[in-house]
Amino acid sequence: MAxxxxxxxxxxxxxxxxxxKTRTKMFCGCELSFGDPPNTHVCPTCLGLPGAxxxxxxxxxxxxxxxxxxxxxxxxxxxxFHRKNYFYPDSPKAYQISQYDVPLCSGGAIGGVRIHRVHxxxxxxxxxxxxxxxxxxxxxxxxVDFNRCGTPLVEIVTEPDIxxxxxxxxxxxxxxxxxxxxxxxxVNMEEGSLRGDANVSIRPAGSEVxxxxxxxxxxxxxxxxxxxxxxxxxxQTELVRAGGEVVQETLHFDPVSGRLSSxxxxxxxxxxxxxxxxxxLPLFATEEMVAAAAAEIPELPGARAxxxxxxxxxxxxRARDLAFRRELADFYEAALAAGGEGTAVDPVxxxxxxxxxxxxxxxxxxxxxxxxxxEALSELASMVAAKAVSRDAARDVLTLLVAEGGSxxxxxxxxxxxxxxxxxxxxxxxxxDRAVAGDPDAAAKVAAGNMKAIGPLVGAVMREVKGRADGGxxxxxxLSRLGVG
Amino acid sequence: xxELTELSAAEAVGRIRAGEISARELFDAYRExxxxxxxxxxxxxxxxAPDEMPDAETPLAGVPVAVKDLFCTEGIPSQAGSRILEGxxxxxxxxxxxxxxDAGATLLGKTNQDxxxxxxxxxxxxxxxxxxxxxxxxVPGGSSGGSxxxxxxxxxPWAIGTDTGGSIRQPAALCGIxxxxxxxxxxSRYGMIAFASSLDQAGPFTRDVADAALLxxxxxxxxxxxxxxxxxxxxxxxxxxxxxxxxxxxxxxDLLGDEDGVGIDAGVRESFEATLRIAEGLGxxxxxxxxxxxxxxxxxxYLIAPAEASANLARYDGVRYGLRVAxxxxxxxxYSRTRGEGFGAEVKRRVMLGTxxxxxxxxxxxxxxxxxxxxxxxxDFRAAFAEVDFIVTPTSPTTAFELGxxxxxxxxxxxNDYCTVPMSLAGIPAISIPSGLGDGLPIGFxxxxxxxxxxxxxxxxxxxxxxxxxxxxxxxxxxVAQNG
Numbered sequence: 001m002a003x004x005x006x007x008x009x010x011x012x013x014x015x016x017x018x019x020x021k022t023r024t025k026m027f028c029g030c031e032l033s034f035g036d037p038p039n040t041h042v043c044p045t046c047l048g049l050p051g052a053x054x055x056x057x058x059x060x061x062x063x064x065x066x067x068x069x070x071x072x073x074x075x076x077x078x079x080x081f082h083r084k085n086y087f088y089p090d091s092p093k094a095y096q097i098s099q100y101d102v103p104l105c106s107g108g109a110i111g112g113v114r115i116h117r118v119h120x121x122x123x124x125x126x127x128x129x130x131x132x133x134x135x136x137x138x139x140x141x142x143x144v145d146f147n148r149c150g151t152p153l154v155e156i157v158t159e160p161d162i163x164x165x166x167x168x169x170x171x172x173x174x175x176x177x178x179x180x181x182x183x184x185x186x187v188n189m190e191e192g193s194l195r196g197d198a199n200v201s202i203r204p205a206g207s208e209v210x211x212x213x214x215x216x217x218x219x220x221x222x223x224x225x226x227x228x229x230x231x232x233x234x235x236q237t238e239l240v241r242a243g244g245e246v247v248q249e250t251l252h253f254d255p256v257s258g259r260l261s262s263x264x265x266x267x268x269x270x271x272x273x274x275x276x277x278x279x280x281l282p283l284f285a286t287e288e289m290v291a292a293a294a295a296e297i298p299e300l301p302g303a304r305a306x307x308x309x310x311x312x313x314x315x316x317x318r319a320r321d322l323a324f325r326r327e328l329a330d331f332y333e334a335a336l337a338a339g340g341e342g343t344a345v346d347p348v349x350x351x352x353x354x355x356x357x358x359x360x361x362x363x364x365x366x367x368x369x370x371x372x373x374x375e376a377l378s379e380l381a382s383m384v385a386a387k388a389v390s391r392d393a394a395r396d397v398l399t400l401l402v403a404e405g406g407s408x409x410x411x412x413x414x415x416x417x418x419x420x421x422x423x424x425x426x427x428x429x430x431x432x433d434r435a436v437a438g439d440p441d442a443a444a445k446v447a448a449g450n451m452k453a454i455g456p457l458v459g460a461v462m463r464e465v466k467g468r469a470d471g472g473x474x475x476x477x478x479l480s481r482l483g484v485g
Numbered sequence: 486x487x488e489l490t491e492l493s494a495a496e497a498v499g500r501i502r503a504g505e506i507s508a509r510e511l512f513d514a515y516r517e518x519x520x521x522x523x524x525x526x527x528x529x530x531x532x533x534a535p536d537e538m539p540d541a542e543t544p545l546a547g548v549p550v551a552v553k554d555l556f557c558t559e560g561i562p563s564q565a566g567s568r569i570l571e572g573x574x575x576x577x578x579x580x581x582x583x584x585x586x587d588a589g590a591t592l593l594g595k596t597n598q599d600x601x602x603x604x605x606x607x608x609x610x611x612x613x614x615x616x617x618x619x620x621x622x623x624v625p626g627g628s629s630g631g632s633x634x635x636x637x638x639x640x641x642p643w644a645i646g647t648d649t650g651g652s653i654r655q656p657a658a659l660c661g662i663x664x665x666x667x668x669x670x671x672x673s674r675y676g677m678i679a680f681a682s683s684l685d686q687a688g689p690f691t692r693d694v695a696d697a698a699l700l701x702x703x704x705x706x707x708x709x710x711x712x713x714x715x716x717x718x719x720x721x722x723x724x725x726x727x728x729x730x731x732x733x734x735x736x737x738x739d740l741l742g743d744e745d746g747v748g749i750d751a752g753v754r755e756s757f758e759a760t761l762r763i764a765e766g767l768g769x770x771x772x773x774x775x776x777x778x779x780x781x782x783x784x785x786x787y788l789i790a791p792a793e794a795s796a797n798l799a800r801y802d803g804v805r806y807g808l809r810v811a812x813x814x815x816x817x818x819x820y821s822r823t824r825g826e827g828f829g830a831e832v833k834r835r836v837m838l839g840t841x842x843x844x845x846x847x848x849x850x851x852x853x854x855x856x857x858x859x860x861x862x863x864x865d866f867r868a869a870f871a872e873v874d875f876i877v878t879p880t881s882p883t884t885a886f887e888l889g890x891x892x893x894x895x896x897x898x899x900x901n902d903y904c905t906v907p908m909s910l911a912g913i914p915a916i917s918i919p920s921g922l923g924d925g926l927p928i929g930f931x932x933x934x935x936x937x938x939x940x941x942x943x944x945x946x947x948x949x950x951x952x953x954x955x956x957x958x959x960x961x962x963x964x965v966a967q968n969g
Binding site: 044047048049050053054055056083085089092093094095144273275278279280 | 711806
């Protein structure tokens with residue numbers, strides 16, 4: 001279902017709108033808000049009152065430059081703003097201040113997808129259609145909340161480099177974590193701080209010609225985006241197979257019915273009558289501004305995942321899981337460093353303990369804010385690797401670390417969870433004796449060479465020592481006791 | 486009473502400071518006149534003096550000012566001469582007005598104007614035409630006709646207006662008073678209802694040049710709420726020059742030549758020539774200068790200004806404020822009815838012109854070309870100012886014309902701006918001072934200087950004004966007497 005069957009390939013480009021999490025709006029001093037009572041963060045400028053004028057938010061430009069740099073774009077030393085004219089109640093000036101032919105950032109690439117441009121603009125107000133359908137058709141009336149109006153937006157436009165809905169999803173996931181780690185946006189699709197439109201066309205596989213595209217509007221989750229694109233590829237493929245032609249139009253994907261419906265066709269498309277915004281001066285992105293933005297950019301998740309994979313030998317999925325959550329990656333690296341010279345902890349062993357930690361502290365919690373120290377986790381992983389504590393016991397130790405903190409070794413000692421050895425005089429040999437005596441049938445089979453029968457014996461020993469022994473060591477002791485080893 | 490109102494504003498400030506007169510009695514005297522005004526110069530007049538008058542030590546000491554309706558004034562009707570803003574009371578005050586109030590000015594009233602400042606006769610106001618105090622069958626000029634008539638008719642000591650293509654200078658000329666269009670950016674546009682954003686600029690209407698300097702000094706200044714405002718490089722000093730020694734005045738042959746000329750009235754031309762002789766008598770040299778692209782200014786202006794206006798006026802849609810004429814269910818119906826009934830004919834004409842000029846496929850041919858012409862005109866002026874100190878022209882090709890004379894012919898109306906529009910496109914300051922009468926009607930003389938040359942420009946205008954000796958007091962007295 002994901003790929004157009006047979007001889008067609010999909011060509012997909014994305015236009016992503018990102019709300020910047022500046023303190024104030026793009027062109028006025030009103031604070032950004034989400035979920036506040038309607039029309040409580042408004043002023044003459046963002047209401048488009050007669051005589052009001054826009055003043056550019058310097059922080060928004062700083063954030064936009066960070067995004068451009070993170071995507072490898074060229075930052076234009078001089079860019080300009082345009083007015084994009086259209087009548088709609090969500091646009092109080094009846095034009096949006098945007099950028100047109102001279103955007104702030106051009107070019108770049110991320111996750112193998114080239115970036116066409118990145119420009120800054122302002123968000124529209126939020127329209128609510130009162131009535132059963134919740135959409136404009138069939139509503140009784142519409143009301144406008146201007147709290148959102150004027151929120152700084154960055155629009156990221158990709159080249160049509162994406163070939164499947166899955167790839168679009170993967171790209172968006174990488175873009176989202178990148179933006180999040182830049183600290184410039186909440187990138188929450190449900191709340192609308194990250195919104196994606198997809199331009200979709202199909203063409204015979206191997207062709208260089210672009211087919212007629214349709215635009216899928218405002219898909220508000222990764223899943224809907226992927227499903228919407230899949231549905232559109234299927235629709236276009238079916239249409240073309242049946243001898244039809246794709247018509248350029250804007251489509252809405254209804255995630256409930258899975259159906260696509262046309263919003264407007266090209267004939268009704270607006271002439272936005274772009275012209276340079278006379279109320280604003282050209283934007284000069286100075287070398288100082290670019291350097292200041294660059295200084296704020298951390299190692300980005302894509303690069304970090306690759307480093308975890310190649311330099312530390314982590315599995316690609318594990319590398320991404322860590323790198324895509326900066327707080328986990330930071331904690332992991334702190335733990336890695338805590339091992340210290342000479343006692344270096346195995347990076348892979350250590351990485352295996354991060355999911356266990358997350359399971360215990362909750363998936364939204366930054367481990368740095370818990371009682372578990374990177375040193376303790378490093379210590380625990382080292383003890384497991386050295387078989388000083390069994391895996392099972394180590395999980396219990398981790399639970400205790402989460403609850404009360406402290407040193408892993410101390411907890412192992414206090415709780416008596418250290419791994420048992422045959423010569424320690426702490427009862428492991430006796431436990432083996434009792435297990436063999438307790439199940440003579442299994443013991444006989446093992447002694448006769450049937451290794452499958454050893455399971456119950458090992459299990460019995462582990463039960464008796466409450467998991468404190470290493471499974472391999474127990475096996476070795478049983479075999480030795482039965483004279484097989 | 487009449488003695489009070491015969492003081493220039495600067496003189497009144499001095500008398501209030503000296504404790505010889507009170508700001509409140511001055512305000513009341515003007516308020517009485519404004520309330521009795523029969524020129525239709527006002528769309529709103531203050532009920533009375535403010536409860537608390539500004540301190541006498543403030544720079545403007547409580548002297549009242551009339552303000553063009555285009556400026557937003559908090560809680561006070563600000564309708565831009567348009568039905569679409571009928572009853573609109575903004576929640577904030579324009580920076581220029583707030584600055585004047587901070588300097589001690591008091592708000593006397595709001596003055597009538599052409600709708601959204603589009604017009605040269607004040608006949609495009611939703612609140613009816615303003616009459617010229619020199620002859621009530623004639624127009625006061627526009628778009629700031631109310632401000633000009635109020636000052637010329639003596640119901641206000643001074644006023645502020647806005648100039649996009651001549652909307653201060655032309656009505657000042659037609660009403661026999663002083664009008665200054667400052668350098669673009671000198672005054673904040675915040676709170677000035679926009680017509681053409683890259684051209685709009687606030688400026689003073691006064692009885693004399695000294696008052697213009699004083700009022701302008703307290704209007705100008707950089708405003709963090711207007712990105713295009715720059716303020717002034719230095720303070721505006723009271724003009725003191727008494728001669729024009731060493732000053733070179735340039736007469737642009739391209740604008741005033743016989744073959745290309747727009748038909749400058751003989752009387753206007755005569756007064757212009759006579760003023761040049763007076764300037765020579767003061768020590769100025771008169772030179773011919775070239776502004777080769779200036780004859781195209783009007784064409785470029787009537788693309789750029791309407792294009793910007795088409796976007797600036799798109800916000801009047803009946804959704805949030807002002808007039809709403811509800812349609813039959815559909816949004817489009819509400820838009821078109823509201824705008825259809827709310828805008829006057831001239832506004833609709835310019836919105837359509839501007840929309841067309843920006844349309845995809847036409848942009849380069851119209852708007853793009855106009856921008857190139859504008860650049861050329863600015864270069865012309867820069868080159869000219871390397872040779873001369875000021876460029877001088879008649880302000881308007883004609884004296885005040887009769888009401889209704891040009892309303893049927895928009896192009897004839899647009900020609901009023903022939904001599905004022907080039908300076909607007911170049912963003913440079915220009916002042917109109919009365920230079921005499923023609924058939925009993927005032928004639929204006931325009932001086933334009935390089936960007937931010939206001940202090941020198943006001944000085945030169947002051948010297949010339951003294952030598953011309955124009956006296957508008959008779960018209961003020963007559964107007965007040967006629968108003969009863």
